[in-house]
Amino acid sequence: MTNSDTQYRQGITPFIWFDSEAEDAARLYTSLFANSRITHLSRYSSEGHDAHGQPAGKVMVAAFELAGQQFSGLNGGPMFKPNPSISFFVELDTEEEVNALWAGLGEGGSVLMPLDNYPWSQHYCWLNDRYGVSWQIMLRANQDGGQTITPVLMFTQENLGRATEAIELYTSTFPRSAAGAVQFREAAAAEEPATVLFGRFTLFGQDFIIMDAPGSHDFSFTEGMSLMVSCETQSEIDRYWDRLTADGGQESHCGWLKDKFGVSWQITPTIMGQLMASTDQATADRLMREMLTMRKMDIAALEAAARG
Template sequence: MKNAIYPCLWFDGNAEQAARFYCSLFKNSSLKQCTPMVTSFELEGLMFMGLNGGPMFKPNPSVSFFATVETETELRSIWNALAEGGMVLMPLDKYEWSTLYGWVQDRYGFSWQLSLGRVSDVGQAIVPLLMFCGEQQGRAEKAIAFYTSVFPESVLELVAHYAEGQTQVDASVVHARFRLNNTPFMAMDSGVAQTFTFSEGVSMVISCDTQEEIDYYWNAFTEKGQESMCGWCADEFGMWWQVVPSILGELMSDPHKAQHVAGALMKMRKLDIAALVSAG
């Protein structure tokens, strides 16, 4: 049971505009699909979904994207573009962990950490990073243990802890790397108090081939988490997931079926593949 996992970014009508902007910054990038509701694109091997969901949810730095860039010239070019119209969270500078690093929130509200280094040392040029803060402060290690127990093909690659006295909040993990179904992730506990935590502004999509897989992930996340509509759910750590059938894109792209499938989907919490197919 190896399922694709990729991030979904919530937009208020400008998903395609943002996707074209991101694709212009990173070399190995392309648009895959553009519809009024969904824009799919790939940045340096990582798939993204841009969802035009409206003004209801906003992203915040609890989920950022850690980009390893191999030349200073390229890093500064990407940094300048992301920072234009955005907000610098940590200035581009030399730090203990990198000769050149910075954290920026772009004009669309999404957060990026740029670091000069070798992609081969990380395994992927762009990696989702989960920061446990706010109501989830200090829970990174427990969450990683949970995620690696849920996903069948998972491995914990690295965990680095804060030194004693380095933080005044409940924080243990300063940096962790792990893989879920061979998809790289990073995680950390915030070193300072934050007022935000995970939201629907950034969710993770799990593409499932069978109803058995949908049931498995849905039950794992909602056992101590919460159900929402249309395949969305939050786990016990507040992280949001979309557990969806891999056939959904095909159903929704068929002009003769899409309206009926969408109508059925809107009535569901956990998605039912057979009901969606028959609705079309």
Template sequence: MHKIVPCIWMNGNAEEAVELYTSLFEGSSVKRVVHYGDTSARMSGQPEGSVMTILFTLGELEYMALNGGPSIQCSPSISFFVNCDTKEELDRVFAALSEGGMVLMELGEYPFSQRFGWLNDKFGVSWQVNLASRHQKITPFLMFSGAVAGRAEEAMEFYRSCFNGTEIVHVEKYKSGEFGTEGTIKMGAFKLEGQEFMVSDSAVDHKFGFTPGISFIVNCRDQAEIDHMWSILSVGGSEDHCGWLTDRYGVSWQIVPDRLGEMLYEAEAEGTERIMKAISGMKKLDLAELKAASSK
């Protein structure tokens, strides 16, 4: 189990999306599927018995797809940066992901890359596809624009203060005369819990920003860690329901016990319903209450 898991909000098409994504990257697999019960269906407005979440791997990392409905959409402010070893692999991945979607930057040569393209797929998920070999195949990429433009470096240091296993991998700043505000982050890469993330600042007046369409699940070992992560990540942001919070930059996080997925998957139908009912009444999750609900 990975400490931080990107969660992709879907509108009833999680199975289709996961099937596409896992077909594109070697070593990918589906690990766990959880379906909506009566309580979770009523909470979300989704059909009872339909797929709620899919835990899957792409390459070496875990991801979650959540069928949450049409109320929330993904945004290019958080994309997935894919490193391809060969031109053939890059072209194949780009073609498959762009089919039925929207190309944001055409596939081609750029000053920063021999071959690169950026797109939103047909599910609304944003991907940057690049010709390069890196240890981590796919990396979450956070673009700071609009009200948070120029705060990427600050955010990078803030996130590093919240987690263990951190490291600055690379930082490149805009120089005078470049298409960006001098001194802000042109490209930054860093690690949290050994997992790589990327950030950049954009001075462009984009009409989008961070949304809960891409959130980050933090798997916590006990209540003390849940309390700690909740308290530091929510400062300057907002506390939402069911373990969700929004940090000071507008990025969404889910702070959960690391066994929550297994509890929902392994419990009998009545137990799953009790757990979901308990979650529905919480902001920060209470592990003892969830355990009690699962074992009644």
């Protein structure tokens, strides 16, 4: 999948929860990646203050592109934070690019694996940036292009050993999806044999990486990093919502849910972005008021609220 394909047809957008630094983070990231820009800033109004608790005028969502791929950041307060259970795998063409991104993202952050030569890459590092967002950066093995930034789902704690189950659920739920190559730990391995060492799959034609992570980890999936699915129709929303909340998933509010593994998703109508882009504050307030009453998103109700 090329960057241009992602830019115009991206079905799933990584969505990062910040306390109040979404705009700052977007400006940092877009300064470090080529083919990047901030695409939209939406702001809180006084409507819904009892629910969101944010002052009117504060940035609510910062939408941005990195290497032509779409991301969003929410200023949601201190309730949730991103952690390494979902990280971003960045493949770059030169060591100079890896070094520059390591330096730019690492300033004020913490190192999980230092920049070095590893069996899987001659130039690789893993870090949490100053906002707690986790990045794995490496020299691209094959100079054939492809997706620059790939979300990585890491299954820890009670989810250990469920990566293949997750691949099956996700690829059977979304269109243009397929399981890719999966490498398992050998039976003779000292730690959790037959678990996924490294696997790939695609959803909506987008690449994802997945792995089981044995050992002691103090993190698992939270709302700090969610996956936002853009839906054209109510039937899409209904299907994804029903599939992902089944067998132990949990409904939340405003289109948010957790699947049975605890991964957070937002099932969102594409028209919501168009409606929220209105410069009419009264329209935006009506939409906010209506959305705050919902669990699963209802396109007809949102359109009715926009019309007043």
